[in-house]
Amino acid sequence: MKRKLKIGIFKLSSCDGCQTVLMDLPSLWDLCEIAYWLLGTDTKDPPRVEIAFVEGSVSTPEEEEFLKKVREKAEVLVSIGACATSGGIQALRNFMTEEDYLRIYPEPEHLRILSRSLPAGEVVPVDYEIYGCPINPKLFENFVVSYLYNKKPRIPDHPLCMECKLRGNICVMDAYGIPCLGPVVRAGCGALCPAVGRGCYGCFGPCRNPNLKSLTDWFEHLGVSREEIVGMFRNENAYAPEFRRLLEEGLEGGQNKPADAG
Ligand code: SF4
Ligand code: SF4
Structure with missing residues (x-):
């Protein structure tokens, strides 16, 4: 390897799952000089780096400010994981009224949060996105090596x-009538869920040009209720534009709106 890439791994609102996955990637230490990673360094301020990898959604004013600083000091910024690329589970509150989601806190007046939980790309320019919940470390490694x-x-x-067929899985939807989001979700996980006999539940977010109408019609044909179908899309990628549209407009453009949509 000709040189090491100077990187930072930054965290916003997240479960740490994506950055934890990177600990399983021994080549990371050979390929990169890690200038910032809260899991392994005690640096507080974001340093200047070639690539900033950002995990998590922007949910507080502090995170918004921090992400802007990270952007200023990075040549390239890459969002990693569903939280950073589409807002994550935290963004489910974007479909509710503030009154609805604040009621679970005994003293909500102490919270300092943005009115919506946002993907990084809605706050600063993002150069690349690596998807998944969590990300696939092999795709992360491929990104670093390709960049170098x-x-x-x-x-x-x-x-x-496509990934599922290449792996030789039996199609759970075709063979057993199990609803599966695979036709509208991007590849990248290795079709893990169908390989163990369950349907995909959408960790990697919408694929290019997903045909949601066709798939939801098929789910209805399988006997899945409309409420259940809407529930399947209310996942960690619910706020990705394609899924968000379906949740906001309903299965037939405005009908079947989720009960708590704001
Ligand atoms: S994308 Fe999933 S695994 Fe990664 S930080 Fe968010 S919730 Fe955790
Ligand atoms: S991803 Fe789901 S629908 Fe697609 S082939 Fe695999 S099991 Fe069937």
Whole structure:
């Protein structure tokens, strides 16, 4: 390897799952000089780096300010994981009224939060996005190596079904009538869930041009209720534009709006 890449791994609102996955990647230490990583360094201020990898959604004013600083000091900024690329589970509150979601806190007046939980790309310019909940460390490694060799990184945007077929899985929807989001979700996980006989539940977010109408019609044909179908899309990628539209407009453009949509 000709040189090491100077990187920072930054965290916003998240469960730490994506950055924890990176600990399983021994090559990370050979490929990169890690200038910032709260899990392994005690640096507080974001240093100047070639690539800033950002995990988590922007949920508080402090995170918004911190992310802007990170952006200023990074040549390239990469969002990693569903929280940073589409707002994560935290963004489910974006479909509710403030009154609804604040009622779970005994003293909500102490909270300092933004009115919505946002993907990083809605706050600062983002150069690349690596998807998943959590991300696939192999795709992360491919990104770093590709960057070092001036190659285009492999960031799949085709449907999971292709990956599933290539793996030789039996189609759980076709064979057993189990609803599966694979036809509208991007590949990248290795089709893990269908490989163990369950349907995909959407960790990697919408694929390119997902045909949601066709899939939701098929789910209805399988006997899945409309309420259950809406529930399937209320996942960690619910706030990704394609899924968000379906949740806000309903299955037939405005009908079947989720009960708590704001
Ligand atoms: S994308 Fe998933 S695994 Fe990664 S930080 Fe968010 S919730 Fe955790
Ligand atoms: S199991 Fe799901 S992901 Fe696999 S081919 Fe069938 S619909 Fe597609």
